[in-house]
Amino acid sequence: MKEGEKDRTSVLVVDNEIEFASTLAERLQMRGYDATAVYSAEDAFEAVKKSLPDIMLLDHVMPGTSGVEALTTMKTCFPNVFVFLLTGQVDIEKELEGIRLDNFSLILKPVDISALTVMIDRAKLEMTNKRKLQEP
Amino acid sequence: MRSDSENLVRMNHLKFIGKILSVYAHDLNNQLGIIKEASGLMQDIVELNKSKDNRLKDELAKSIKSIHSRVGEAAFITSKLSAFGRGIGGDGHSLNINEIVGELLVLLKRMGDQRRIEFVSDFQANIATVNADPLMLRFLIFCLMEDQLMRLKSKGRLVFKTVRSGDVVSLTIFSEGEVAQSDEKRTFPDGMAQLIAETYGLSITLNGRDSRITLNL
Numbered sequence: 001m002k003e004g005e006k007d008r009t010s011v012l013v014v015d016n017e018i019e020f021a022s023t024l025a026e027r028l029q030m031r032g033y034d035a036t037a038v039y040s041a042e043d044a045f046e047a048v049k050k051s052l053p054d055i056m057l058l059d060h061v062m063p064g065t066s067g068v069e070a071l072t073t074m075k076t077c078f079p080n081v082f083v084f085l086l087t088g089q090v091d092i093e094k095e096l097e098g099i100r101l102d103n104f105s106l107i108l109k110p111v112d113i114s115a116l117t118v119m120i121d122r123a124k125l126e127m128t129n130k131r132k133l134q135e136p
Numbered sequence: 137m138r139s140d141s142e143n144l145v146r147m148n149h150l151k152f153i154g155k156i157l158s159v160y161a162h163d164l165n166n167q168l169g170i171i172k173e174a175s176g177l178m179q180d181i182v183e184l185n186k187s188k189d190n191r192l193k194d195e196l197a198k199s200i201k202s203i204h205s206r207v208g209e210a211a212f213i214t215s216k217l218s219a220f221g222r223g224i225g226g227d228g229h230s231l232n233i234n235e236i237v238g239e240l241l242v243l244l245k246r247m248g249d250q251r252r253i254e255f256v257s258d259f260q261a262n263i264a265t266v267n268a269d270p271l272m273l274r275f276l277i278f279c280l281m282e283d284q285l286m287r288l289k290s291k292g293r294l295v296f297k298t299v300r301s302g303d304v305v306s307l308t309i310f311s312e313g314e315v316a317q318s319d320e321k322r323t324f325p326d327g328m329a330q331l332i333a334e335t336y337g338l339s340i341t342l343n344g345r346d347s348r349i350t351l352n353l
Contacts, residue, residue, distance in 0.1 A: 017166055017169070017170060019170050019173075019174070020166070020169050020170045020173055023170070023173040023174055023176075023177050024173050026177060027173065027176055027177055027180055030180050030184055061162065088161070088162055088165035088166070088169075088211075088214070088215060088218060089162075089215075089218060089219070089222070094230075108215065109165060109166075109169045109211070110165070110168050110169040110172040110173075110207065110208070110211045111169070111172070111173070112208075113176055
């Protein structure tokens, strides 16, 4: 993906580990993404209502809510945001059984930045192509 | 011989340990994630901003690479520990033998390394899940593996092969290399493995010719 296109990819990082979320957002900014960080599912919901990001990186386990709950709510309200669920659990698929999820993928923590940017770019491209197909 | 109530308490103790392990692994993984991002940011600063002091830059880059590599290794082991902890506290439905053996091979790799024995996995893809007691299945595989490991001289290989045949999923453990113990006197894997298999209705067979142990599920 070209630098100019990257500039338009907005990424919202959601993790209660403030240092992790803010550093990851900073590293994504250094790579040309419009990345911001919030530190709770409630703040994520508010942020998405104000400005719809292309991509959301959502932590699996946060105080007060499970990432799966937050994911389900987010996907119901904002189905066009591509969500990556960040998890340290290798067996999380079992928790997601029975939940129908479009525009969604899992990422195992700790995150590899190179792999992450490839996945973000691919997700953005997938969303763009879907929108083009839906256009009259 | 333990009473039923003693066994129940023992099982619940072990499930408690599983919970503690998975929580510990999760917390450790979070710390590793933060360290990885912080060191990654240092790397970005070195690589994305041109520094005039190449020697300092090289030394910094080398240290960062080392931190990254070690954190990656620690995170990988931690993810397996987390799966182990969650697994032994689980209900035993739909166990994937490939995942369980893979998890044990990572967690017990040090045992092989100490004896200079390589663990090799030969897993059938998309294998069917099985129902078994999750803790006892892991314990049984560990007993069989340890039994095979102790027979081998250093620089050998221990192969873990999973196959589905009809309704039966099987795990075969066999060794490649020089054996330390004579196979002639060998009649069955260790007593604990036999006891677990009998108690939980699992079938283990030993092929005397090449000492292949097969666990049928």
